[in-house]
Structure formats: structure tokens, C-alpha cells
Amino acid sequence: xxxxxxxxxxxxxxxxxxxxxxxxxxxxxxxxxxxxxxxxxxxxxxxxxxxxxxxxxxxxxxxxxxxxxxxxxxxxxxxxxxxxxxxxxxxxxxxxxxxxxxxxxxxxxxxxxxx
Numbered sequence: 001x002x003x004x005x006x007x008x009x010x011x012x013x014x015x016x017x018x019x020x021x022x023x024x025x026x027x028x029x030x031x032x033x034x035x036x037x038x039x040x041x042x043x044x045x046x047x048x049x050x051x052x053x054x055x056x057x058x059x060x061x062x063x064x065x066x067x068x069x070x071x072x073x074x075x076x077x078x079x080x081x082x083x084x085x086x087x088x089x090x091x092x093x094x095x096x097x098x099x100x101x102x103x104x105x106x107x108x109x110x111x112x113x114x115x
Contacts, residue, residue: 033066033106033110035066037106037110037115038063038066038069038106039066039069040113040115041070041106041109041110041113041115042066042069042070042071044095044096044113044114044115045070045071045093045094045095045109045112045113046070046071046072046073046093046094047059047070047071047072047073047091047092047093048072048073048075048082048085048087048090048091048092048093048094049072049073049074049075049090049091050074050075050076050090051074051076052076053090053091055090055091055102055103056090056091058103059091059103059104060072062103062104062105062106075087075090086099087099088101089101089102091103091104093109093112095109095112095113096112096113098112100112
């Protein structure tokens with residue numbers, strides 16, 4: 001094998017390793033969170049959902065293994081509570097007294113809660 005071919009292979013290997021490291025960092029920074037961050041988000045928010053809401057199911061999947069940390073109010077079971085809180089659409093997040101409707105990714109929840 002020629003020296004230039006060996007050098008090219010080495011350069012490609014180094015670039016691939018750097019790309020993998022960057023990808024891992026990017027995924028962790030933009031979606032995946034540690035337990036401490038998720039606990040912080042959960043303590044500062046309330047999620048309103050409905051059993052028949054597909055978007056609510058997707059939101060719960062985003063919370064994945066940390067879902068039990070969150071206060072989740074089902075508007076089918078708690079109609080009066082949802083009416084009193086002015087919930088018109090689900091999923092709705094209440095964070096610091098503000099309503100945020102729709103699915104929120106972890107990065108958005110971090111920003112909204114200051115976690």
C-alpha cells in the first residue's frame with residue numbers, strides 16, 4: 001500500500017472519530033438529559049394531558065423514564081381542575097404561571113424552566 005493511501009486512511013479515521021464524538025455531544029446537549037436536570041424541570045412545571053390525545057402520548061414518550069417525576073393532570077379525569085386552570089388544549093405545560101401548548105422537547109423545557 002502506498003504511503004499516500006495510508007495517510008488518507010488515517011486522516012479519514014481521525015475525522016470519523018471526531019464526528020462521532022461531536023454527534024454524541026450534540027445528542028446529549030439537545031435532548032437527552034440527566035436525572036438532576038429532569039428533576040429540576042419536573043419541580044418547576046405541570047403537564048396537562050388527555051388519554052385520547054396523540055400529541056400527549058408523544059410528549060410522555062419524550063419524558064420517557066423520567067415521567068414519574070412530573071405532575072401530570074389528565075383533563076378527562078379532572079375536568080373541573082382543567083377548566084379552573086384555563087386549559088383549552090392539550091398537551092399544555094404550565095411553567096412559572098405561563099401556559100405553553102404543544103409538544104416540548106427537553107431542550108425547550110430546559111430553557112423555559114431555567115434548568
